[in-house]
Amino acid sequence: xxxxxxxxxxxxxxxxxxxxxxxxxxxxxxxxxxxxxxxxxxxxxxxxxxxxxxxxxxxxxxxxxxxxxxxxxxxxxxxxxxxxxxxxxxxxxxxxxxxxxxxxxxxxxxxxxxxxxxxxxxxxxxxxxxxxxxxxxxxxxxxxxxxxxxxxxxxxxxxxxxxxxxxxxxxxxxxxxxxxxxxxxxxxxxxxxxxxxxxxxxxxxxxxxxxxxxxxxxxxxxxxxxxxxxxxxxxxxxxxxxxxxxx
Amino acid sequence: xxxxxxxxxxxxxxxxxxxxxxxxxxxxxxxxxxxxxxxxxxxxxxxxxxxxxxxxxxxxxxxxxxxxxxxxxxxxxxxxxxxxxxxxxxxxxxxxxxxxxxxxxxxxxxxxxxxxxxxxxxxxxxxxxxxxxxxxxxxxxxxxxxxxxxxxxxxxxxxxxxxxxxxxxxxxxxxxxxxxxxxxxxxxxxxxxxxxxxxxxxxxxxxxxxxxxxxxxxxxxxxxxxxxxxxxxxxxxxxxxxxxxxxxxxxxxxxxxxxxxxxxxxxxxxxxxx
Numbered sequence: 144x145x146x147x148x149x150x151x152x153x154x155x156x157x158x159x160x161x162x163x164x165x166x167x168x169x170x171x172x173x174x175x176x177x178x179x180x181x182x183x184x185x186x187x188x189x190x191x192x193x194x195x196x197x198x199x200x201x202x203x204x205x206x207x208x209x210x211x212x213x214x215x216x217x218x219x220x221x222x223x224x225x226x227x228x229x230x231x232x233x234x235x236x237x238x239x240x241x242x243x244x245x246x247x248x249x250x251x252x253x254x255x256x257x258x259x260x261x262x263x264x265x266x267x268x269x270x271x272x273x274x275x276x277x278x279x280x281x282x283x284x285x286x287x288x289x290x291x292x293x294x295x296x297x298x299x300x301x302x303x304x305x306x307x308x309x310x311x312x313x314x315x316x317x318x319x320x321x322x323x324x325x326x327x328x329x330x331x332x333x334x335x336x337x338x339x340x341x342x343x344x345x346x347x348x349x350x351x352x353x354x355x356x357x358x359x360x361x362x363x364x365x366x367x368x369x370x371x372x373x374x375x376x377x378x379x380x381x382x383x384x385x386x387x388x389x390x
Numbered sequence: 391x392x393x394x395x396x397x398x399x400x401x402x403x404x405x406x407x408x409x410x411x412x413x414x415x416x417x418x419x420x421x422x423x424x425x426x427x428x429x430x431x432x433x434x435x436x437x438x439x440x441x442x443x444x445x446x447x448x449x450x451x452x453x454x455x456x457x458x459x460x461x462x463x464x465x466x467x468x469x470x471x472x473x474x475x476x477x478x479x480x481x482x483x484x485x486x487x488x489x490x491x492x493x494x495x496x497x498x499x500x501x502x503x504x505x506x507x508x509x510x511x512x513x514x515x516x517x518x519x520x521x522x523x524x525x526x527x528x529x530x531x532x533x534x535x536x537x538x539x540x541x542x543x544x545x546x547x548x549x550x551x552x553x554x555x556x557x558x559x560x561x562x563x564x565x566x567x568x569x570x571x572x573x574x575x576x577x578x579x580x581x582x583x584x585x586x587x588x589x590x591x592x593x594x595x596x597x598x599x600x601x602x603x604x605x606x607x608x609x610x611x612x613x614x615x616x617x618x619x620x621x622x623x624x625x626x627x628x629x630x631x632x633x634x635x636x637x638x639x640x641x642x643x644x645x646x647x648x649x650x651x652x653x654x655x656x657x658x659x660x661x662x663x664x
Contacts, residue, residue: 152490160478163514223474231440232491232534233463 146235153242158249161212171211171250175204176257182323184266191354192325194273197262198282198349199322204254205286206322206342210293210313212247217297218305221384244290251286273353281352285345288370289316291377292341298380316342341369391418392454393538393569394439399448401434409434409593411448416571421564423584424573425604427654431593432573433470436542439571440468452538464492467536469527471543477516481507481526484515485533492534501529505555520547528559539563541572545579557583575653581605591657608656615646625651625659 161167179200187193220226220239229239262268292312300308317323319333320342329337337343344366351358392415400410409431416422426432437443438450441458450457453465476484482498489495502511505525510518515526524547531539539560545553560570560583574580580587580601587604589597597604611629613636615622622643626632629648636643651659 149490152487156476156479156483156487159483160476163478224470224472225474225476227442228468228470230442231458231463231466231468232488233460234491 149234150238150241150245153238154245154249157242157246161246161250167211171204171207172253172257175200175207175254176261178203178323179258180261180265184261186324187266190269190272193262193266193268194353195325195350197258197266197268198278198353199346200258201255201278201282202285202342202345202349203317203322204258205251205282206289206313206317208247208251208254209286209290210296210309212250213243213290213293214296214300214309214312215302215305216243217294218300218302221298221388222302227388240294247290255282274355275353277355278349278353281348285348285366288341288366288373289345291370291373295373295377295380298377298384316340319343321346341366344369392416393418393452394571395449395451395454396439397449397451399435399438399445399450401438401443402446408446410445412590412595413448414588414595414598416569418569419564419567420585421560421570421572421583422586422588423580424571424588424590425575425577425580425653426573426590427575427657430590432590433542435590436468436470436540436571436573439540440466464534465537466540467531467534467538468540469531469542469544471546475515475523475526478514480512480514481510481518481529482512484526485530488530489533494535495533496535501533505529521549521552524548524552525555528556532559532563537568539568539570539572541570543573543575545574545576553579577605577608577650577653577656589657591661596657596660608651608653608660610651610656610659612649612651612655613646614649615643617641617643627663 179196183196183200184193187196217240220243226239235241259270263270293309296309296312297305319329319337320340321329321337322342326334326337326343326346344362347362348358348366350356351362394414394416396412396414398411398413400408400412402408412435424432424435434443438445439452439457441456441463452462455462479487482502485498485501489498502508505528507525507529510522510526515523518526524544528544531541541560544556548556560572564570564585572583584601587597587599587601588595589604589608597607609627609629611626613622613624613626613629613632615636633648636646
């Protein structure tokens with residue numbers, strides 16, 4: 144119980160720190176909604192299309208949080224003596240990472256809430272026609288592989304290179320995964336590659352869930368395989384990092 | 391009672407780079423100064439003591455338990471010369487957060503008064519001066535009511551007043567039964583506060599004893615002056631007698647300077663003369 148209190152308190156202060164950095168809030172919470180308002184809503188062909196794009200931009204918001212907060216955050220933590228300092232205090236192992244994940248979840252909720260509000264206010268989406276609870280479950284579970292990817296990249300890159308590397312991964316996955324525009328309108332080569340990307344599979348699962356289309360088994364398995372792969376590499380990277388830094 | 395016990399502790403970085411073997415113990419109610427030039431192995435020794443690095447050989451115990459155990463962690467207060475602070479949190483928030491790690495932390499109000507943190511209490515740490523941050527750092531060293539303080543170059547960034555306050559806090563902590571290990575590369579700092587000095591150089595303990603026992607062997611002074619248009623320079627281990635002799639010699643000397651060697655210089659001379 145005491146450990147959970149510690150994780151919650153660290154997550155609270157981490158959230159507070161991030162909220163005090165306007166650029167972080169803009170890029171993770173405001174930007175997905177703004178982007179959706181400017182480029183998503185005007186291009187929605189009908190209400191189903193708008194629901195799909197809402198789902199896409201929610202995923203875009205979640206990706207921004209899990210990649211930036213986990214990736215850049217962990218890369219910065221590794222080079223900070225504050226991180227070493229926390230290790231010598233009595234507390235659970237993995238305190239920093241757990242609190243970062245919890246804080247990331249809160250920011251992801253804020254980002255998604257922003258997109259949904261934009262859909263309601265500017266797109267006049269009728270929420271009652273779609274399955275948002277099912278969508279929320281898929282959105283949450285589907286975020287796990289990307290969270291592992293964010294944490295993994297945070298362990299692999301330096302603080303200085305984290306921002307460009309994470310931006311590159313984020314923008315590539317979002318664009319080529321069809322989260323900004325329907326995959327059918329992507330250039331041919333990108334369209335072909337797109338089907339193998341985890342972000343495209345994530346998108347397919349989200350679109351199916353919100354429109355209540357049957358979920359394809361192979362898509363669920365594909366994303367699970369990505370998740371497992373990222374998780375295993377993350378476990379190895381974490382072990383190596385511990386070895387390098389603390390042994 | 392032994393608070394810290396290092397037994398033949400070694401840490402190898404590569405075939406040619408290592409520190410140790412280090413064997414020493416620290417007792418209660420004692421301020422021990424770990425004196426050594428930059429790169430001597432002070433910080434690595436501290437990291438092993440705190441459980442952040444594992445020794446490649448030997449044994450480290452604190453109160454008879456392994457370094458890094460939960461019970462040991464709750465009895466240590468630590469600050470580092472290059473500790474980075476969360477820049478967007480206030481002093482109050484950081485101290486509140488750190489207090490959560492301990493069973494019975496000191497009340498925040500007490501810390502605020504004791505370390506005169508009123509002005510910085512609601513300010514984000516990123517906007518504080520080095521000295522102000524050090525004061526906050528000292529408050530967080532003591533928040534968990536530690537029995538043992540480990541201070542790595544604690545005077546970095548402190549002005550004269552700050553140093554005075556630090557020395558008085560350390561003395562009060564020792565008098566209340568606490569043990570202190572602090573590192574510095576400044577001989578004069580060591581003589582201000584230490585009951586005992588461990589001199590480390592090239593990864594091994596070179597000298598271990600009371601302040602007088604240690605500072606005597608390292609008390610070298612450099613004489614420099616002009617004589618017949620030529621610069622003369624030499625090092626003395628008995629500067630008072632040599633100065634008297636020089637002045638009584640009747641030689642035509644000018645621009646006389648007598649300067650105490652800093653630790654790095656003194657250790658080189660000490661090694662050469664041994």
